[in-house]
Amino acid sequence: MIAALFMASLNLRPAISSISPVLEGIRSDLGMNAFLASLLTAIPVLCMGCLSPLSVRLSRLMGMERSIAWSLVLIGGGTLLRLFASSTALLLLTALLTGVGVAIMGPLLSGFIKKHFARSTPLMIALYAMALSLGATLGASLSAPLDTAWHSWQSALAFWAVLALAAIPVWGRAARESSHASPEEGTERSPESKMPWTNKKAWLLTVHFGFMALVFYSLLGWLPPIMESEGFSNLEAGMLLTLFSAVQIPSGMVLQMLLGRYPSRLFWLLASSSLQLIGLVLLLYAALPWLAAPLCGFSSGMLFALGTMLPIEAASNPREAASWAAMTQSVGYLIAALGPLLVGWINDATHEFRLAIFGLIGVTLGLMFIQWRIWPRRPKAIFGTSL
Numbered sequence: 001m002i003a004a005l006f007m008a009s010l011n012l013r014p015a016i017s018s019i020s021p022v023l024e025g026i027r028s029d030l031g032m033n034a035f036l037a038s039l040l041t042a043i044p045v046l047c048m049g050c051l052s053p054l055s056v057r058l059s060r061l062m063g064m065e066r067s068i069a070w071s072l073v074l075i076g077g078g079t080l081l082r083l084f085a086s087s088t089a090l091l092l093l094t095a096l097l098t099g100v101g102v103a104i105m106g107p108l109l110s111g112f113i114k115k116h117f118a119r120s121t122p123l124m125i126a127l128y129a130m131a132l133s134l135g136a137t138l139g140a141s142l143s144a145p146l147d148t149a150w151h152s153w154q155s156a157l158a159f160w161a162v163l164a165l166a167a168i169p170v171w172g173r174a175a176r177e178s179s180h181a182s183p184e185e186g187t188e189r190s191p192e193s194k195m196p197w198t199n200k201k202a203w204l205l206t207v208h209f210g211f212m213a214l215v216f217y218s219l220l221g222w223l224p225p226i227m228e229s230e231g232f233s234n235l236e237a238g239m240l241l242t243l244f245s246a247v248q249i250p251s252g253m254v255l256q257m258l259l260g261r262y263p264s265r266l267f268w269l270l271a272s273s274s275l276q277l278i279g280l281v282l283l284l285y286a287a288l289p290w291l292a293a294p295l296c297g298f299s300s301g302m303l304f305a306l307g308t309m310l311p312i313e314a315a316s317n318p319r320e321a322a323s324w325a326a327m328t329q330s331v332g333y334l335i336a337a338l339g340p341l342l343v344g345w346i347n348d349a350t351h352e353f354r355l356a357i358f359g360l361i362g363v364t365l366g367l368m369f370i371q372w373r374i375w376p377r378r379p380k381a382i383f384g385t386s387l
Helices: 002-012 020-030 035-064 064-084 088-116 116-149 153-158 161-178 200-229 235-245 250-260 265-284 289-314 320-352 352-376
Strands: none
Touching: 002 064, 002 088, 002 116, 002 161, 020 035, 020 200, 020 235, 020 320, 035 064, 035 088, 035 200, 035 320, 064 088, 064 153, 064 161, 088 116, 088 289, 088 320, 116 153, 116 200, 116 235, 116 289, 153 265, 161 320, 200 235, 200 265, 200 289, 200 320, 200 352, 235 289, 250 265, 250 320, 265 289, 265 352, 289 320, 320 352
């Protein structure tokens, strides 16, 4: 089950992170403006926003593990189709197919953790975040070299189907074993849970997730062009994106150790947001980019791990965890999809990125305000820990 979780998580980001390093070649070959190019990142995020609630229904009909297995089939097929992407329309279609697969699988992995690892949720969230960041780093770091070696950005993008093809048989076995295995104590068959649309805390966590993801996907999709506009070479810009992604790999495990020493979720949320704010200010002035990129990346990794963990901890059973995660990710990703789109639109309008970075700084300040609102003013026990 741990191997299945790790391999599925690897597939949540490469279809998106592999785009940015070869984006200029794509735009040149297909004649795409910045707004159309931003759709390659925005469409999967929009899918995650619109289709996450569908994952709960599919889980009820097909079972959680089987639904995840079919999501991997969709991700692998959509990624492989990029080998034949000779038009803008077809490339956008592949973004849609992979986005649907990611949208269905994401919330179900939260329910899967609650179902099989109820007593070790923070550790499994750390593993989940590590695998997710590793997948993003592989896509960001290897796509440009593959493009150079094969003289084909189509082949470089399609290569990442191998991760899904490797994970599918593992999840087929997990689906079979899950029907025989006994879940951990406290995770027995639970009643169906509806999306918590009327829960105030659920909405705060949802908007928090949306703001966090908006900054992350804006940088994931546009960091290389931002740095190239400041005079950095394509190679240097690609290395900065790799650094941005790579530092996220250990962030979940680091957070797990920090929570063991000081378990306040609020403290680490504010600390992570502060690091992100510093990194964005450095990017705004193109100062110390080799420090700014890892600051933004590490803080994004910690915020993602926390933003994923809190709804799971707030839920009382696996189905409720999947429902809270589906709401958090559905509306949250709809908010996040605005980031890459607005960055592309602002770049088309102003031919620079400074105004867009100012916007990301404002979103980060809003993120910190929401973090204060999630918890009451006087410390009390929430999510199983003293704040």
